[in-house]
Amino acid sequence: MKPLSIRNKIWLTIISVSVLTIILVVVVSYYLYQTLYIEKQTETLLKQGQVLEQSYYENNPENFSKELDWLDESSDTSVIFTDDPMLLASGAPFDSFAEENLITFSERQDLLKGKTLTFTKYHTGLDQEISAVVIPLSVEDRLEAVIFLYIPLTAIAEAFEPIRNFLIVGVFLVVILLIVVGTKMTNRIVQPIKQMERVAKDIAQGDFSKRLSIKGKDEIASLGRSINTMSSNLDEVDRNRREFLGNVSHELRTPISYLKGYREALEEGIIPIEKFAETVRKETDRMERLVHDLLDLAQLEGDSYPMNKEPVILAELVKEVLDRFRLKLNDKNLIAEVQLDEGVVVNGDYGRLDQVIDNLLSNAIKFSANNRTIRISVVEVKTMGILKIEDEGVGIPEEDVPYIFERFYRVEKARTRKSGGTGLGLSIVQQIINKHEGKIHIDSKRGKGTVVTVEIPLFHFN
Ligand SMILES: Nc1ncnc2c1ncn2[C@@H]1O[C@H](COP(=O)(O)OP(=O)(O)O)[C@@H](O)[C@H]1O
Ligand SMILES: [Mg+2]
The missing domain is CATH 3.30.565.10 (Histidine kinase-like ATPase, C-terminal domain)
Incomplete structure (x- = not known):
């Protein structure tokens, strides 16, 4: 498999971190919203129930049923008032929960103790997800009837509409922002590295003339500056080396051409042998001195011959x-x-x-x-x-x-x-x-x- 480029690695990181973050934000906000929403609904149901409860004990059945109807029609809340023992479940613990029963046996036990029930669950009798409050109405410790108030969760799902839109828009904006920032960021990191790669290749091939253009003060900029310094140092070393070689060959060639010239002059009989001998001595001495000095300098520049x-x-x-x-x-x-x-x-x-x-x-x-x-x-x-x-x-x-x-x-x-x-x-x-x-x-x-x-x-x- 081809190794991932730095650009792709950065993108992969950005994408995975953002996807995780978005999922987390969406899930958490749904969860929070749901909890808060259901809590608030339950509170409303409780309040509405308490009003009905009071009205029931006032012993004015006409008024009570009017209030029941009014509540049922004027809000999302559905109200069931029943004193039907069939609906209120049998008294036997082992009877299975009948379809038409409003409450289970254990719920009934709690109601008998005078407890108000609140729950959110799938209700088999009503065949839907509901959030409900059940208020027991008892006379002399006998469970006479219950007020069963509930809101279908489908209604709650509708309540999510605004935040869902909000989340969609938010996620969309975040994605756009990520693309813009991500592109800028990767370019910031990748472009200088690419440039460095090119210059380093040139250096490896012996071209020390290229320099990086450097912006900023971060680690990459400082690396770039180091590469520039290295390149100009190598450039200088290279120039010195060439100059040195040029000088050495010039210095060695000069005496050789002198010797050649004098030899020809000797062969043509233009100069006496004594003059030639003197030149040979002078020029060979000179070459010897030069070679000696060069070797000496080379030794001094290395570390192999300490003082x-x-x-x-x-x-x-x-x-x-x-x-x-x-x-x-x-x-x-x-x-x-x-x-x-x-x-x-x-x-x-x-x-x-x-x-x-x-x-x-x-x-x-x-x-x-x-x-x-x-x-x-x-x-x-x-x-x-x-x-x-x-x-x-x-x-x-x-x-x-x-x-x-x-x-x-x-x-x-x-x-x-x-x-x-x-x-x-x-x-x-x-x-x-x-x-x-x-x-x-x-x-x-x-x-x-x-x-x-x-x-x-x-x-x-x-
Ligand atoms: N005492 C000095 N007075 C005048 N010029 C000097 C003196 N010492 C060095 N120089 C100059 O410096 C150059 C380099 O000196 P050096 O490295 O000893 O080389 P070289 O003696 O072989 O010419 C000399 O060629 C000369 O031009
Ligand atoms: Mg000298």
């Missing part, structure tokens, strides 16, 4: 890295001014922090002109060890600063290519610092220089 944290004396590390750069500093005749607090011990991965300082220092050197100063300081502020590397280099244009940590982002592609950068250095640095719960901030003025500030949490000695 191996230990107490690290930041000043020692800075000195170690500086030693490695001695030659390069001397080449450009740069002065390294250091101000290191030897007491700053951070909680870090030694190798990774070395990588951070190495990258930042190489940038500072790379982007500084000859004869400039590079200032490096290590201090402690509250719970953080703070490393500052300040250069007097070319600086970064204000509009580029926000993008500087993006993969492959370089301010001047051509110039930086000559200087051998991949544009991955700062991305790697940022990843490492994030994994240390630290912070990095770059402050730069074009033509004036750059200040890079790194904060790493201090190591807690217990």
